Amino acid sequence: MTTRSPLEEVKGVGPAAAKLFGQLGIETIGDLIHYYPRRYDDYSHLQQIKSIKPGHITIKAEIKQITGRYVRRGMHITEAIASDETGSVRLVWFNQPYRANGMKSGQSYFISGTFELTHQKMAIMNPSTERESDFPVNTARIVPIYRETKGLKSAQIRKAVKSVVSLVSTLPETLPSWVTKDNKLMSRSDAVLAMHFPDNSQVLDQARERLGFEELFELVLTAQLIKRDALDEKALAIPFKQKLAASFVSHLPFKLTDDQKRTVWQIYQDMQRESPMNRLVEGDVGSGKTVVATMAALMAMEQGYQVAFMAPTELLARQHAETIYNLLEPLGYAAQVSLLVGSMKPRQKEQARDHIKSGRVRFIVGTHALIQEKVDMHKLGLVIIDEQHRFGVEQRTKLQTKAGHMPHVLSMTATPIPRSLALTVYGELDISIIASKPKDRLPIKTTLISPNSRAELYERVDEQISAGRQVFVVCPLVKESLALAKTKSAQEVHKTISQGPFKHRKVGLLHGQMKGEDKAKVMQAFLDREYDILVATTVIEVGVDVPNATVMMIENADRFGLAQLHQLRGRVGRSQHQGYCYAILSDSQAPSKRLRAFAQTTDGFRLSELDLELRGPGAIYGTFQHGQLDLRIARFTDTKQISLARNAARRFIESHESLLQYKYLAARVHKLRAITTLN
Template sequence: YDLLSRHDALRRIHEPAELSDVQKARNRLVFDELLRVQLTLRLSKLHRESAVRGIDHDLDKFLSTDFFSSLPFELTAAHKRAVTEINTDIAKARPMHRLLQGDVGSGKTLVAFQGLINAVANGHQGAFMAPTEILAEQHYLGLKEMAEGFEVPDSRTLTGVRPLSIKLLSNSVPAPEKKRIVRQLKDGSVDVAVGTHSLIQSGVSFKSLSFVVVDEQHRFGVEQRAKLREHSREDGRWPHLLVMTATPIPRTAAMTVYGDLDVSLLDELPPGRIPIETKWVSTPEGVKSAWNYVREEVKEGRQTFVVCPLIDESENIVASSAEATHAELIRGELSGLRVGLLHGRLKASDKERAMEQFRAGLLDVLVATTVIEVGVNIPNASAMVVLSADRFGIAQLHQLRGRVGRSSYKSRCYLVTEDSITEDAVRRLQALENSTDGFELAEVDLELRGEGTIFDQRQSGRSDLKLASLIRDRLWVERARSCSEALVEGHETITLSPMLGKEIEWFISARGPDAENLWRG
C-alpha cells in the first residue's frame, strides 16, 4: 500500500519536513487504526465458525424450483445472487451468519422464504422473528400467501404429505392457541414459526430448528438474537442465521459495523415498481395541494397514510400529534372520508383492528405514528403525507415512504414542514426529493449525522475512531478489510503473530466500557 513505517509516520506527523509528509503519515496511522478494527471483527467471526457446529442442508431436496416457478414475475439478478450465497452457506456444517441488506420493496422476504422452505425440505424447522406485533403479523400473512399449495413429507398422514404449516406466535395470540402452537413446535408439526420476542420466551422450544430469520435486526438486542439461536437445539448445533435490514448502510460503515457478517445485497427493485415521487411542501398552498392529491387518490379507489411524529402534544417540541391530527382532519381537510387512527399506545386489539380495516379497504386514510415505519405492506396505498417531516431523519423518512409504491400505481409522498427549519433539515428533505436510492441517501445521512460509534449503541455524533473517518477514508477502509482477510486467511485457529496479537489487545483495551463485550466475542 506504499505506506511509511509506523516510526516514520509518528515522527513526520509531528515534525513534517514538508506538507506532503503529513498526509503520508496520516495514511499510515489511519490504516493501522482501521486494520485493528477489521482484525478484531475477522477474528470474532473465525472464532464463531471454528467453535460451533451448524446443520448442513441437502440442496437436492430443495423445494425452491417449484417455489420460484410459481412466482408471477422473474427474479432479479440480485435475488438470484443472494439466493445462491445463502444456499452455498447452508449446504455447509458451519452456521451461516449473514446480513441481507436491501432497500424498501426489494424482496428480502422472498429471499428469506426460500431459506425457510429449504430447511423444511430437509426435515427441519424455520423461525422468523420480527420486532413488533404488526410486523410479525404482516410477515405471517405474507409467508402464508407464499406457502399456499406447498406440501411437505409427513409419514403420519394417510397420503404421506401435508400442507406446509406456518403459525404466528405473539402476545396477541389467545392463550389456548398459543399453548397448542408451542406443543406443535416441540413435536415438529409446525414447520415455520413467525413471531416477536414470544419466540424466545421460556417454554418455547423447537424439535429441529435449522434456519432463523431476524428482520430489522438493529431493533433487537444481541442477547435476544443469540437466545433464539443458541437455546433452540439440544444437540449443541447452531441453526443458520439470516439477519435482514431495509435500513441502507453506507458501504464503509457496513465494512466496519458488520465486518463479522457475510453480506448479501439486494440492489435492484422487482420489475413493475414505479419510483415514488417525493414533494417537500412548506407553504399553505403546497399543503393544500397535498390534501387535494389525497382526495383525488381516494376517488380513484386508493388509500393514504398520514404520519405524525408524536402521540401527545408537547410544550417543548412543536410537532403534530396523531390524536389531534386525526380529529382535525376529520373536521377539516379530509371530512367525509373514512379516516382511521393507529399509534403505539392503543391496545393491541385496537391496533390490529385499525390495521385490518385499512388492509381490507374499509378506511381511506390511516393517521399513524412511526409504528408503520417497517414492513407494513398495503399495495393499494399510493399516497403518504408526513407532517413535521423535519423532525425525522433521512433513514426514517425513506423507510416511511417505502410503505407506498408497493404496486404498479403511481405513488407520491408529501413532506410537510413549517417555513422556518434548520439548515440540516433542508439538506435532508432536498436529498429525499432528489433521490429514491436508499444507499445514496445513507451516504448523505452519514455525512450529516456523523459516524457514531462502532461497537456500542450510539448511532450518531462523535466517532470512537481516533484518527480515521468512515467518510473521508473510504479507500483505506476497503484496504484494511482486504488486508485483514489476507492475514486471517488459512488460520483454522485464532493464532496470529505476537505482534498482531498485541495490536488487537491494544485496540480492544482502549474501548473502555465496551472492552468486556469485545473480549467475550
C-alpha cells in the same frame, strides 16, 4: 494519581464540580483525559495591536491600567488598557469584577477575544487572558472547546485537563508497534495530548488520524475475529434441491428479479456447508426479501429441520406468517407454518409449542422473543431475522444452547447500508444486495410541499381517496410540545384534518404510546380499509404492507433523516398503483440539500451514503454509533482509513498474535463483541 483515580484528586475539582463533570460522563481522571473537544477556536496567530481588525484576535501585550465600577441596575464593568510596541487597545469585561484584582499593571499577557464596536468605541470584549510566563490554555493557541453542561464551562474543563497533562505523557501504547510504524501513526500519548492542546493544525490532524485509525482497527478486528470463530462452529448442512426450488418459482404470481435469483443462490451455497451461514440481505424497501427468505426456509423444511422467523413487531409477524403461508400453499407446505406471538391465548400458545416439539410445525413465525420462549427447537436449522435486530454473540450462544448446534442465520434489512459501514460495523457478515424492484412497481413520485400549499395538496390527496386509495400521514411527535413550536404532533393533526379538510373521510390514529393490542387493532382496521387516512408517528416506518395505500404525507419532513424519510416513503406504492410521497416542510424557506436529494432519487443506497456524509451513522442506525460503539474520532466516510484498518486487522489475525498481550485492545474487543443490537 492514575487514570483510574477519582476526579476529585485533580487540583481545583471539589465534590460540587465532580458532580457536574459526572453529568458529562467524567468520573475518573482517565475519563477526563479521553473527553475530547468537540471543536477548536484558533487563537494561535499573534497579531500586533496596530494591525488588528474586527473579529477573533490574539495579542501579546502589557496591561497599563485596569479599573472596575458598578453602573446601572448592579451591572459591573471592568476596563483595561493593553499596549505593545505598536499601539494600545481597550479591553472590556461585563460582570467579572474579579478581573481588576486578578491582573497586574506592568505584566505581559496573552489576550484572546473578539475585537468589536461597543458604545461607539472599538474594544476587545470579554477576552481570555493568561500570563505570558504560564503555559497558555485559553489564549495564544488552538483552543479546545468541549461539550459543556450547566455550571461547567470549557475553560474549567481545559483547566482540569491542563493539571493532568503530566499523566497524559505516561499513557501506554495500545497498538502493536508494527501497526503504528507501517501506518505512520503518532504515539497514543502524543495523540491524546494533541487532541487537547495541539501545537498547530497539522499536529491536530495527525492526532485525529491516529485515534480514528485505532477506533476503526478495534471495530474491524472484532468483526473479523467473530467471523473466524463462526467458522469453527458446526451447523446442519442443508442440501440444495433443484426440483423443489423450480417448483416453488413456477407457482409464484411474478418473476424473480436477477438480484433475487443471485441472492437465493448465495444463500443455498452457504447452507450446504457445515459451517454456519451468517448472511445479511440488504433489500431496498419493496424489493421482495420475504420471497427470498421463504425459498431459503423451504430447503431446511424439506430436510425435516425447523425455521424460526423473527419479526420486530407482532403486527409484522402476523403479516409475514400470512405471506409465507400463501407462498408455501401451492407446494403443500402451508400446514407446517405456525405463528407464536405474545398476545396469543395461553391454550393457543401451548398448542403451537406442542406442534413445534413434535415436528408437525417446521416454520415458526414470531417476534424476537422466540428465543426466550419455552420452545423446544432441537431441530432448528435456520433462523431468519427481519429488521431492527443485529444478531450478535449473545443471541448466537443462546440459540446454540437451545438447539444443541449452531443454526444458519439469515438477517434482512430494508435500511441500505453504505459500503464503509458494511465493512466495519457489519464486518463479520456476508452481504447480499437486492437493489432492483419487481417490474410492475412504478417509481414513487416525491414532491416537496411548502406549508402555504396545503389546501391544494389536500385536494390532490382527496382525489386519490375518491379513486379508492388510502393515505398515511406521518408526524414527528405524538403530542404537542412547547419546545418544538412549529412541529406537528399526530394527535393535533388527527384532530385538525378529521374536523376540517377530511371531515367527510374516516381518519385513524396510531402512535408508539398506544398499547400493543390497540396498535394492532388500528393497523388491521386500516388494512381492512375501515380508514381512508391513518395519521401516525414513525411506528409505521418498518415493514407494514398496505398495498392499497398510495399516498404518504410527511409533516415537518425536515425533522427526519434521509434514511428514515426513505423508509417512510417505502410504505406506499407497493402494488400496481402509482405511489405519491409529499414531504411537507416546517416553513416556506428553501429546502435543504438533504430534502432536495430525497425528492430527486428513490435509490436508497445513494441516499444512505449522503445521510452518512451529512449526519453521521446515527442518522441511519439511531443512536448506536457513539452510544454503544463509543466512536469519538473515526469518520465512516474515510474509506482510505477504513481500508488501512482492515488490512492491519487481517494481518494481525494471520500473524496469530495473542490479543492478551495488548490489554487495552483486548478490553475494547471484548466490549465490542458484546454489542448485539443496532437499534
